[in-house]
Amino acid sequence: MFVPFLIALGTAVTTLYGKKNISYALWAILLVVILLTFNHHATSTLNLSF
Template sequence: MYMFLPFLLALCAAVSTVMGKTGASYALWLVLLLVTLGWFDHHVTDPLTLSF
């Protein structure tokens, strides 16, 4: 999977915030939130195969 995607989205959102593009900034923060929650759900629902 592309593990750099949340970091790239956060960078783009921060840059658009600094540049004053509020519409793009809100959209990128929303996409970042959705990607983060989606990957969290993907990783949380997988069972761990631990043997002690």
């Protein structure tokens, strides 16, 4: 769970320093990591009984 936050920090820092291409690449990597994490954790249904 630490990796997405680290990538987001890197994206913010590169944006502040004006590194436009690197920040776009890091943003795309962040999006892929978040989607893969969501897919890993949300693949099965919950057996809830109320």
